[in-house]
Amino acid sequence: MRHLLASALLAASSLPALAAEPLSAQAFESYVDGKTLYFGMAGQSYGVEEYLPDRRVRWSFLDGKCKEGYWYEADAGQICFVYEDAPEDPQCWSFFNEGSKLRAVFENDPTATVLYEARQNDEPMMCYGPDVGV
Template sequence: MTARALILCLITMTAGPACAADRPMTAAEFEAYTTGKTFYYGNGGAPYGAEEYLGNRYVRWSFLDGDCKEGRWFTDEAGLICFTYEDRPEPQCWSFLHGPNGLIARYENDPNATELYEVRQSDAPLECPGPKVGV
């Protein structure tokens, strides 16, 4: 990106998506942005799920149903951010970009998959009461 393009991205709010699409976050940038926080993601205007980013690249994911899955993230040889979970050991790889309103996550295992976007973030841990509580 040229210096002029970078300045335009910083000044022009409407250029935000074009600038965000320019370069995925590195592992170091992703780690610095997410560690110690819980992110809530949306898809197509609806809630999708939440992920708590713990230390040492550990994560906790929920589809907002009260059931949480423990996992880890790492980078692959292409620099993608990949996740494995206790119930899904095959890597799920994503590219993360800075959008005008937060993270944009693109699922790279399926080029036709819809993007997720950051709805909000919190310093509070993810609530995981478990499925079928009280049954």
């Protein structure tokens, strides 16, 4: 009986470690492909990203200004994003499945930004055109 209880406790204690594994590129792609995800940070809206075919993305800080980019898998399973306004500066994240939503840790500075998926849909993002001057 003690061995059974010890085995059960050992199995239960290893579950959180398994849940803490970052998503692989394949799992991430399967989760996000064709979706628009809204992210929050510390209870506030943060931004939205549309996941397009061929690992292309469109990002906005919810201000109607959008940046085009793409993502790729880097070392250690990180998912890195390259945007048109900073092609030499990839933004690398680790994504974790938290129940039915994502948690994202910014790996360029993991103490600075942790985002949570607030909601998702399959509607395209609203992007306004470039600023028009007079």
